[in-house]
Amino acid sequence: MNPSEKNIPVHHLTSEQFQLMTLDTGHPENFNDIHRHNFFEIIWFNEVKEDSSLELDFEKHPLRNNQICIIAPGQVFNMKLRGEKGYVLAVSREIFKEACDIETILTGGTAPFTLDLQSGKTCNTIIRLMEEEYHTTSRINLLKTYLKAFCIVITEQISLQDPMIHDRQRIQELIKLIEEHYIAQRETPFYADQLKISTHYLNDIVRFSRGTTVKKMIAQRLLLEAKRELSFGALTVKEIAFKLGFGDASYFSRFFKKHSGQNPEAFKCKKD
Template sequence: MPPPEKNIPTHHLTSEQFQLTTLETGHPENFNDVHRHNFFEIIWFSHVKEDSYLELDFESHYLKNNQICIIAPGQVFNMKLKGEKGYVLAVSREIFKEVCDIEMILTGGTCPFLLDVQGRKACSTLISLMEEEYNGASRIDLLKAYLQAFCIIIKEQINLQNTSINDRQRIQKLIGLIEEHYIIQRETNFYADQLKISTHHLNDIVRLSRGTTVKKMIAQRLLLEAKRELSFGALTVKEIAFKLGFSDASYFSRFFKKHSGRNPDNFKVGKA
């Protein structure tokens, strides 16, 4: 008999479209080993330990006080709680897309980012209002209004830590385009054409804001999907190669080893 398929557990919102808990009192299932969500999750780490870290899509991120991380549906997440303090907002896709227009978050969440003093005060006020309403009348329209204001503050904080407005908008659009087309479109000129700028200009923007190139961004997205499939899927290496648009398994294996330092067969065994 073939081995049973090993899938990444997916956490779902139950009867509510919006949930607010704290890291101190939240259900441990929220952070139980590797998992993904079918909803958006906003985590505000108000106080962390010296060695606190989380894993997001196989990348480790050490945490600081007053960082926020936004996890998009489908992202692979893992964290072992060690007494950190803060808030967890679980928001359905429908509500999140209604109140938040930050394209890069809608397509791929965010790595942890810091709140400055002003942003921290505003977010603290809004969280208090949300908490009071959630534990009281829990009027969804009011909760959505508070959440929308919270997202406005978040957007400002992200913008403060990014590049110029035009370049930032292009990067956000590029992330969405790569998410949509990375399996079949791997050439920089396709994305430059979509953004109506030259390939040279696009690579300059990406290099200055991200420290990388468009080609490497596409490769990293392919690598991430390959790791997801190898870690938790039931497909063979050959099947994964064709699913990700590679012409043959050997080409896929060379690509995977070049970008990860490991053979896909070894990675699959190591994660099994």
Template structure:
């Protein structure tokens, strides 16, 4: 039985791009745990004191002017309580044209604050987007506006990275981990792919992200394990084998070390 039978997958059915608002009848049903097969940008212009969303099992308290980017495959849940803001639903193909930040293409972006100048510029772009979307809907022009919007908001996300070359290596590392994390769990493999030493790669990761390559791989494994255990029909042993663990007891120790719960406890919590 596939896990899609347990996690509803929301699709972009007849358009490559949809622009709607949170307050004016957004077509997607937010009120369930679900995944997308597209990218979604949420700009929460006004929220309630207790507004929050859940993204890949992490709970985020929302504040006004938070922006969140949800990538395909991420597990998302939010109950709307009268929040106001914008929702962009963007096909994978268009998003890959307008955004070149691997970190976001792979993992989306948890709620973050653009600075005041960025918000002001983005508001002007959205006005242009709304006019074009509801009148002529010329996709080349819409893509240009979306690209401008993404450049502005992603600059805020990447401005803290130390060096451009190291930033590019980190983005490439994230993509490599997402591709190989089940079969390749050693730092040396990723260092060789990036043509640097394992020691140098760990230095870059430690300085720019405050962690290690091993921990990044472990967090990616843990996330997939949580997805499978929460919504899939697989047993703990089946999840262990699917994620490349030959010994289910070792998988259980790994899961508890990184989450604080045994796989069985976590599975029961989400039944």
């Protein structure tokens, strides 16, 4: 395969800032390849198969009826459709940020989560109104209003399933900081200083809310970027090592094997 052909595809919104589609009646986006978006995508799975699943940033998630997945711009997504039913909302960054103000979602989307019965009914009413408006006069301000109502309901579900969400504001700030600095800054005190809390306290809240440590979060972000580069980039292992701030390729290889169980060359060959 030519290295240039390994660049990960990016799907774009065309002339519209908002699109409403269904999974079962001809969704125009090709799900059957691994790709990213430059927009937010909300997928509501009304009916799925017994073994339906999707991959989000190389992690496989089984699906159940009445689940929603929110994919943030830049996330790597893959799913092979096999007759699942549901809705797909493709939303520009600008409109999505008007409709949804939970930092967790704006930072990294969500894995599939389940709507309870009442929320499912409410969302169904909203989506029907949205669908009617979209296919008739398509007034963007009204569509934004429906989208905001939809997001209020689904983010309440996220809060209920994660009751500590309001105590995790610093965690979300930490995620943003790691996203910005993970290549250059790999030590916990830097992030604690940025958040104006002690290193000990920062590790405590990370351990309590996420079951990990700051250093492991940074390592996982590095590992994810390494996997992306190895899977879809044109760089050599040595070039990737230097791009990600490692002093030499052997150090990078040891890091990659420690956190993934295989060396970079084996991972790259497996993806070819």
